[in-house]
Amino acid sequence: MPILSYLALPRDGAMDQLCADLSGMEYCEIIPADNQEVVVLVTDTPDDKSEKTLQETLKKIPSLQSLSMTFGHNAEE
Amino acid sequence: MKLDRRSFIKSAAAGSAIAAAGSIFPGISFADWKKQEGASGQLIWKKAPCRFCGTGCGVLVGVSGDRAVAVKGDPNCSVNKGLCCVKGFHVVQALYGKDRIRTAKVRKGNKMVEVPISEALDLIASKIQETISQTGKDSVAMYGSGQWTIPDGYVASKLFKGCLGTNNLEANARLCMASAVTGFMTSFGIDEPMGCYEDIEHADVFVTWGNNMAEMHPVLFSRMLASRKRKGNVTIIDLATRSTRSSQASDKSILFKPSTDLAVANAICYEIIRNDWVNWDFVNKHTTFHKGKTNIGYGTEDHFKFKDAPQGITFEEYKKFLEDYTPEKAERISGVSAMDIKYLASLYGDPTKKVTSFWCMGMNQHVRGTWINNLVYNIHLLTGKISTPGNSPFSLTGQPSACGTVREVGTLTHKLPHGVVMKEEHRKMAAEIWDVPLANIDPKPTYHTVEMFRALDRGDIRFMWIQVTNPMITMPNLNRYRKGALKDDRFIVVSDVYPTPTTDVADVILPAAMWIEQEGMYGNSERRTQHFEQIVPGPGETMSDTWQIIEVARRLGFEKQFPWSEDEYIEKIWEEYRRFHDSPKHNMAPYSLLKKRSGVQWPFVNGKETRWRFNAKYDPACKPGSDFDFYGKKDGKAWIWARPYEPAAESPDDEYNFWLNTGRVIEHWHTGSMTRRVPVLHRAMPESYVEINPEDAMNLGVVNGELVKIISRRGSVTMKASINGRGVPPRGMVFVPFFDESYKINEVTLDAFCPISKQPDYKKCAVRLEKV
Numbered sequence: 033m034p035i036l037s038y039l040a041l042p043r044d045g046a047m048d049q050l051c052a053d054l055s056g057m058e059y060c061e062i063i064p065a066d067n068q069e070v071v072v073l074v075t076d077t078p079d080d081k082s083e084k085t086l087q088e089t090l091k092k093i094p095s096l097q098s099l100s101m102t103f104g105h106n107a108e109e
Numbered sequence: 110m111k112l113d114r115r116s117f118i119k120s121a122a123a124g125s126a127i128a129a130a131g132s133i134f135p136g137i138s139f140a141d142w143k144k145q146e147g148a149s150g151q152l153i154w155k156k157a158p159c160r161f162c163g164t165g166c167g168v169l170v171g172v173s174g175d176r177a178v179a180v181k182g183d184p185n186c187s188v189n190k191g192l193c194c195v196k197g198f199h200v201v202q203a204l205y206g207k208d209r210i211r212t213a214k215v216r217k218g219n220k221m222v223e224v225p226i227s228e229a230l231d232l233i234a235s236k237i238q239e240t241i242s243q244t245g246k247d248s249v250a251m252y253g254s255g256q257w258t259i260p261d262g263y264v265a266s267k268l269f270k271g272c273l274g275t276n277n278l279e280a281n282a283r284l285c286m287a288s289a290v291t292g293f294m295t296s297f298g299i300d301e302p303m304g305c306y307e308d309i310e311h312a313d314v315f316v317t318w319g320n321n322m323a324e325m326h327p328v329l330f331s332r333m334l335a336s337r338k339r340k341g342n343v344t345i346i347d348l349a350t351r352s353t354r355s356s357q358a359s360d361k362s363i364l365f366k367p368s369t370d371l372a373v374a375n376a377i378c379y380e381i382i383r384n385d386w387v388n389w390d391f392v393n394k395h396t397t398f399h400k401g402k403t404n405i406g407y408g409t410e411d412h413f414k415f416k417d418a419p420q421g422i423t424f425e426e427y428k429k430f431l432e433d434y435t436p437e438k439a440e441r442i443s444g445v446s447a448m449d450i451k452y453l454a455s456l457y458g459d460p461t462k463k464v465t466s467f468w469c470m471g472m473n474q475h476v477r478g479t480w481i482n483n484l485v486y487n488i489h490l491l492t493g494k495i496s497t498p499g500n501s502p503f504s505l506t507g508q509p510s511a512c513g514t515v516r517e518v519g520t521l522t523h524k525l526p527h528g529v530v531m532k533e534e535h536r537k538m539a540a541e542i543w544d545v546p547l548a549n550i551d552p553k554p555t556y557h558t559v560e561m562f563r564a565l566d567r568g569d570i571r572f573m574w575i576q577v578t579n580p581m582i583t584m585p586n587l588n589r590y591r592k593g594a595l596k597d598d599r600f601i602v603v604s605d606v607y608p609t610p611t612t613d614v615a616d617v618i619l620p621a622a623m624w625i626e627q628e629g630m631y632g633n634s635e636r637r638t639q640h641f642e643q644i645v646p647g648p649g650e651t652m653s654d655t656w657q658i659i660e661v662a663r664r665l666g667f668e669k670q671f672p673w674s675e676d677e678y679i680e681k682i683w684e685e686y687r688r689f690h691d692s693p694k695h696n697m698a699p700y701s702l703l704k705k706r707s708g709v710q711w712p713f714v715n716g717k718e719t720r721w722r723f724n725a726k727y728d729p730a731c732k733p734g735s736d737f738d739f740y741g742k743k744d745g746k747a748w749i750w751a752r753p754y755e756p757a758a759e760s761p762d763d764e765y766n767f768w769l770n771t772g773r774v775i776e777h778w779h780t781g782s783m784t785r786r787v788p789v790l791h792r793a794m795p796e797s798y799v800e801i802n803p804e805d806a807m808n809l810g811v812v813n814g815e816l817v818k819i820i821s822r823r824g825s826v827t828m829k830a831s832i833n834g835r836g837v838p839p840r841g842m843v844f845v846p847f848f849d850e851s852y853k854i855n856e857v858t859l860d861a862f863c864p865i866s867k868q869p870d871y872k873k874c875a876v877r878l879e880k881v
Contacts, residue, residue, distance in 0.1 A: 035115070037122035039130055063123060065130065066138045072126040074119055103125035105118050 033076075034083045037103040040071040046095035047071075053093050059086055073099070080106075117178060156183055156707050157641035158631050159197045160624040161778040163255070163506030164188060164326050165633025166197050167707040170625060170644055177201040177625065177645050186707035188306060188633065194327040196778055199787045204623055204645070206607055206786030211649025214618040221618065226650045229617050230657070233574070234664035236600050240572040241273070247555055248571045250277035250564075254578035255285065255508030255515050258629030259638070260682040261576065261654040262514035264671065266526060268658055271543040272667045276522045276530055276555045277570065281578040282508060282515035283558040287868035288473040289504040290516055292482020295419075295865070296490075296748050299694070299741025300516050303722040304465070304501030305635040305710065310336050311499025312465040314456045315345045318370060318485060319471020319872075321836075323354040324775040326469070326505055334358060346453065348373070349471065350770060350872070351800070351838040363453070364839055367768050367873045369443035371477055372754040374484035376439035377454045379431040381491050386458030388493030395737050396490050397744070398427045400751040407476050407758035407861040411563050415864035422751060430751040442754055457488050463499030464489075469507060470772065474872050479865035480752035487749045495747075496724040496737060506634040508779075513632015513639075517695075518686065522561075523554035526689035530554060542688050544670055557867035559585075559860050566593025574602040576654045577621065581610040582780040582850055585869045586823050586860035604654055609782050610850055620651040627653035628679040630703065636719075637710045640703035655682070693730035694740060757873040758861030761841060765821060765875035767805075768842040771854055772872075774835075781848035797849035798831040801878070802840045806832045809880050816881035819843065821874055824856035827881055843878065847871075 040062075042050035047069045054062045054073055059082065063072040077083040090099060130137050152171040159166045167186020171179030180201050184191035213229035214221040240249050251269050253262060257280065269278040293300045309315075309332045322330040337343035347359035348370070356362035365373055381387060401417045408415075422430075436447035436454075457464055466489065472481045486495075486502050494500035506512055519526050526542075528535030530552055540547040556564050562584055564570040573594075584590045594601055594614040603615040606623040626647035630640045652660075655678065662671045673681045683700045690697050690711070698709035698718075710718035714729045723739050725731035731738035732745065739747040761767055776794035777784040784790045799817055801809070811817055811830045818827045828845070838844050845854045859874040 033115075035118050035122050037126040039126055039133070061119075061123075063127070063139050065134075066140050068130075068134050068137045070130055070134060070137060072123055072130065072139065074123050074126070076115070076119055100129075102129040103122040105122065 033078060034106040036075050036101060038073045039100045039102060040073045041097045042069055042095050043097045050095040053095050155644045157625050158509060158639035160200050161196050163508050163511055163634045164328055165637055165639055166193060166328055168197055170201060172644055175646055177204060183707050189328045192328050192331060196784060199789055202787040203783040208608055209648055210606060210620045212620055216616040229619060230660045233602055233617060234661050236572055244571055246273055246275040247277055250561055250570045251574045253280040253520055253576050255282035255511030256577045257510060257514045259513050259518055260629055260679050262518040262520040263682055263686050264655050264658045266518060266520055267543050267670060268662045270550055271545040272670055274549045274551055276551050278520055279522055279558045279561050280515045280520045282511040284583060284869060285470060285507045286473060286511045287866035288478025288482055288863050291479040291866040295479060296483050296486040297739050297741045301512060301636055302503050303496045304503055305720050307720060308465045308499050308501040309333055311463055313343055313462040314464040316466045317347050317355060318466060318468040319349050320467050320469050321353040321355045323358055325773055327775060351836055351844055353836045363445055363449050365443040365445045368757040370481050371484060372434055372439040372442040373445055375431055375434035376436050376450045377457060378487050378491055379434050380451055380454030381458045382428055384458060387491050391493030395746055396749050397746045398422045398424055399748045403753055405864045408864055409861050417865060427751050457492055464494050465501045465503055467503050467505055469505040473868055474870050476758050476861050476863055476870045477755055478863040478868050483750040483752050490747055490749050496721050510631035512634060517632055522557055526686060559862055559869060562590040571598060572600045575611060576604040579609045579611045579780040579782055581614055585855050585858040585871060587853055587855040588824050604657055607782050619657055620649055622647040622651045622653045637708040638697060638703060639708040759859050759875045761875045765877045767876050767878060769874050769876040770842055770844045770872050771847050774846045777848035797846050797852045798829045800831045800834060800836050800838050800844040802838050803832050804840055806830060809878060811880050818879040818881050819857055819876050821857040821876045826852050826854055826857055828852045
């Protein structure tokens with residue numbers, strides 16, 4: 033049951049689109065910065081399979097320039 | 110909103126990302142995050158002092174719903190300024206061990222049976238009445254703790270001394286702080302340190318006397334190291350009987366043979382006088398010289414009595430006395446080189462250096478504990494390095510309220526909240542404030558702690574109520590006292606939060622509220638009173654120790670003395686207790702102020718805390734026109750004592766050829782009943798061990814982790830060897846931490862004590878070792 037957080041940077045001019053893309057995805061919560069083109073993404077998936085699928089999907093988002101992981105936790109509950 | 114573990118981890122994940130963003134994009138703002146965190150009410154932060162040691166660190170407890178879920182250092186608390194040690198950071202987890210005692214239990218036959226707490230309280234009250242009617246008031250006793258809150262100790266004293274009329278009230282601080290008290294009383298006529306933790310930032314030199322501060326008082330040790338790094342010219346000297354983490358971090362480590370700190374301290378004074386480093390102006394105006402009895406015994410026999418007979422002496426007589434302690438003679442006694450003794454004397458004697466001495470159990474748990482306290486004060490008095498910022502002889506404490514509850518409230522057999530039972534004016538004050546007849550308060554002290562447990566074994570005491578402490582781990586010569594407690598016609602009540610070897614001997618177990626599950630106050634080492642509110646509810650039928658005592662007192666017919674409601678009893682008790690200290694020498698802060706601040710130091714006079722006592726610049730209790738005034742003594746002068754070196758009660762011989770020294774480790778606090786239930790602390794230090802010098806281990810044929818049997822004349826324990834671990838004893842000594850109830854090292858120790866303070870010596874007895 034992994035929980036991860038990332039700093040997500042949008043492509044030029046795509047901040048609003050990135051927020052819309054991420055917030056519409058299952059297992060994702062976002063906190064956009066007010067004064068910079070940066071989004072905090074927190075993911076909370078139920079199992080490793082869902083986590084792998086989510087990561088594949090994230091890589092394909094057109095509005096996303098880069099994703100840097102800042103926190104990772106994975107434990108059985 | 111309730112915060113579960115998963116939500117907490119997600120919150121931490123978001124916090125990590127935001128912190129990372131802050132370091133990459135300076136000035137970045139996440140207003141939505143702050144709104145979310147604030148609006149959700151996920152964590153509410155409330156102040157409290159840490160539950161564990163006597164440092165008195167302020168913590169902020171993060172609460173979600175009814176549960177304490179997080180801790181951080183309180184930046185508003187001047188003690189720790191936002192720092193915490195590893196125990197402090199995990200303190201809230203100690204509340205939530207799986208085997209918390211939630212209901213009252215009563216022994217029926219050979220079984221402990223759960224009963225409603227009211228039934229248990231009824232039984233306790235009736236048993237007290239029955240015991241007093243059959244065997245007299247001095248056959249009932251209460252044994253409390255330096256972990257009692259101030260209200261706990263206050264109501265215990267009021268019930269036992271004021272209402273029941275027995276002085277059978279003691280607390281476990283007798284085992285850790287009594288020599289500090291008698292040291293203060295004999296040198297200054299008044300208890301508790303003159304300085305404060307701010308001395309750490311002012312001092313140029315620190316000498317730690319038998320005190321492993323890196324593990325026992327890590328936050329204060331961190332402040333020392335930070336001061337050394339910042340100022341660059343700070344020197345730390347570790348003067349001890351074994352090498353520890355404190356030795357490694359110090360500028361110089363000096364080892365002395367057990368008990369010979371007495372000779373070293375006298376030799377330092379000899380050198381100070383020989384080199385004319387004496388501050389004559391200070392000595393002439395503010396000190397007098399005294400000697401007392403010598404060859405004073407060790408208290409190993411029942412009914413041991415001792416009373417000192419102080420006599421005034423001249424400076425010349427004192428100087429003559431010190432001729433037995435030239436550095437060369439002291440070297441032969443102590444093993445400390447004459448050169449090192451001269452070096453120590455030069456540090457204390459240098460008028461340009463501010464010197465602070467720290468000590469704790471090494472000096473206090475000592476069969477001449479009062480004497481060694483006196484002798485370190487002598488050094489500071491001869492040089493006038495006292496009661497000024499950075500110049501401080503400083504006795505630290507081991508429990509969160511050893512000072513606040515035991516020393517200030519006076520929960521010892523001879524004490525009252527103000528003064529002692531022997532003095533009529535002090536009994537009159539107590540009788541008036543407590544609203545009891547003067548005749549109720551007995552002018553004769555009864556039993557100090559060791560003698561109290563001997564009386565329980567003999568049958569002179571038949572009923573004992575034990576709160577917030579674990580004597581079936583901590584009493585020296587433990588086998589005798591456990592057998593005594595288990596005798597058929599003894600009745601033992603234990604109030605605690607977890608099962609312990611002490612609840613194993615109980616006839617009644619009361620479920621106690623713990624720390625922030627109740628309102629209360631602690632008092633730390635630097636005269637700081639620290640209030641905490643009830644922050645979370647206790648589980649099951651848990652009840653504060655204060656309220657347990659009030660409930661029993663009312664059942665005994667003392668409603669008039671204990672009239673308070675549950676909504677306001679802590680405030681009412683505090684304001685009643687403050688009346689005992691209504692003078693510039695000891696004024697306490699009002700309840701309303703304690704609630705607001707992260708601790709307030711006494712004497713609290715005209716709205717101000719007193720940082721340095723006895724110095725007229727800082728202390729309004731000093732006589733007008735004086736510079737220093739040691740007002741605990743009638744003539745305002747502190748006493749310099751001629752106290753000789755005398756050996757320990759039991760030293761190694763051909764049969765038992767090793768010293769046994771006991772103590773603590775950083776991960777665990779006292780008997781481990783709380784910290785061993787904190788998973789991260791337990792995993793870090795899962796069991797106790799015996800430290801052996803590598804050469805001794807080689808001679809025994811023992812390697813790390815192999816089992817060794819430690820045998821004394823009183824008992825034996827078998828445990829794993831630790832060789833070149835975090836602590837290394839010198840050849841001929843072993844060291845065992847006492848936190849682990851699986852290895853009851855106090856079955857091996859000796860119940861010898863300082864004849865003046867009655868504090869046992871846990872640092873010195875003779876053992877032999879066998880490879881298992």
